[in-house]
Amino acid sequence: MPDRELPEDVRRRLSAALESGAPLITPMPSQARFAVPTGAMPAPRWRLRALTVAVAVAGIVVVALAGPPQTREWVVQSVNGISKQVGIPAGATTPSPKDESATSGQKEPKVTTRSPEAPEATAEPAEPQSSPTPELSDGGGGSDGGDDHSPGPSPSSGD
Amino acid sequence: MGAEGEATSTALQPGNRDDFDRLYRENYPRLLRTMYAITGDAAAAEDCVQEAFVKAWRAWPNFRPERAPEGWIHQIAVNTAISYRRRAKLRSVGEILRRIGRPSAGRDPGDAATTSDVIKALAALPPRVAADFVLRYHHGYNNREIARLEGVSERTVGARLAQARDELSRRLGPDWRGELPTSGNAGVHLPRERSGVSDA
Numbered sequence: 001m002p003d004r005e006l007p008e009d010v011r012r013r014l015s016a017a018l019e020s021g022a023p024l025i026t027p028m029p030s031q032a033r034f035a036v037p038t039g040a041m042p043a044p045r046w047r048l049r050a051l052t053v054a055v056a057v058a059g060i061v062v063v064a065l066a067g068p069p070q071t072r073e074w075v076v077q078s079v080n081g082i083s084k085q086v087g088i089p090a091g092a093t094t095p096s097p098k099d100e101s102a103t104s105g106q107k108e109p110k111v112t113t114r115s116p117e118a119p120e121a122t123a124e125p126a127e128p129q130s131s132p133t134p135e136l137s138d139g140g141g142g143s144d145g146g147d148d149h150s151p152g153p154s155p156s157s158g159d
Numbered sequence: 160m161g162a163e164g165e166a167t168s169t170a171l172q173p174g175n176r177d178d179f180d181r182l183y184r185e186n187y188p189r190l191l192r193t194m195y196a197i198t199g200d201a202a203a204a205e206d207c208v209q210e211a212f213v214k215a216w217r218a219w220p221n222f223r224p225e226r227a228p229e230g231w232i233h234q235i236a237v238n239t240a241i242s243y244r245r246r247a248k249l250r251s252v253g254e255i256l257r258r259i260g261r262p263s264a265g266r267d268p269g270d271a272a273t274t275s276d277v278i279k280a281l282a283a284l285p286p287r288v289a290a291d292f293v294l295r296y297h298h299g300y301n302n303r304e305i306a307r308l309e310g311v312s313e314r315t316v317g318a319r320l321a322q323a324r325d326e327l328s329r330r331l332g333p334d335w336r337g338e339l340p341t342s343g344n345a346g347v348h349l350p351r352e353r354s355g356v357s358d359a
Binding site: 003004005006007009010011013014015017018019021024026027029032033034035 | 179180183184187188191192195196201209210212213215216275277278281293296297302317320321324334335336337338339340
């Protein structure tokens with residue numbers, strides 16, 4: 001590709017346009033913009049870090065409160081750990097829902113494990129004659145049979 | 160980027176404030192003219208150059224010494240100017256919409272090569288094309304030096320210059336298409352920025 005040269009008058013016109021339009025006043029380096037904001041730079045970084053931490057903590061809290069019961073204990077423990085590190089008094093508010101949820105989380109499985117056992121218990125005694133009210137007998141049998149049903153308590157005590 | 164630029168690139172140490180000040184002093188004039196050609200606005204050009212040096216200062220500790228610092232700061236400045244032009248286009252959308260439907264003012268052939276028209280025509284070029292044109296025909300760099308400065312091939316530089324000459328000749332007149340060199344470097348002139356002397 002041939003490299004063309006501009007005529008001298010065109011070059012002069014170009015230089016005149018550039019130099020007259022943007023007069024060259026070079027600021028001293030100490031007056032340049034890069035020398036000024038160096039002290040102000042940490043502020044946005046701190047803001048960014050604080051925002052990141054806040055979002056992360058909020059996400060963990062949401063997961064702790066709305067997550068599945070299996071992971072809830074672990075997440076709540078981690079939230080408590082973070083709250084201790086941050087310095088928020090974790091005594092009154094945060095542990096109580098955790099404990100409640102933890103205890104309820106322990107109780108709930110027992111109830112759910114018992115309910116499938118109940119039909120077996122009703123099936124074992126072989127009360128087909130009372131078939132018209134099997135469910136009622138299940139519920140009543142669960143409560144009533146708690147005393148005399150040995151298969152019900154035995155697995156829980158085994159655990 | 161002649162001997163001066165190479166000497167600078169070997170002497171500068173990343174993270175050193177004095178070296179960065181030197182980089183600033185030596186490159187500010189060239190960058191200001193180049194940014195002016197890209198943006199078409201003196202204030203915007205100053206803003207872009209200052210912003211480019213702010214970005215460069217932040218990255219200065221991680222600068223790799225094997226790279227020419229003039230090319231590095233040039234790239235940062237051109238990218239800054241490209242971003243500026245994008246933002247300016249977005250801002251001017253409303254203005255363009257307002258102008259739609261109005262008859263355009265007729266051009267006076269006598270004003271074809273006034274200063275503002277030259278700058279307007281340069282600013283209408285793609286940013287890298289305008290930058291190469293100014294480096295070549297105002298700052299006096301040759302194609303090889305521009306290619307090294309920008310990290311592109313000489314063929315790319317030649318194509319950009321040809322594109323610039325075509326566009327400018329369409330807007331400003333056939334003289335801007337240029338002429339094939341006849342003998343020697345009769346038309347070469349080095350502006351003051353190139354020789355390291357600023358008129359500040």
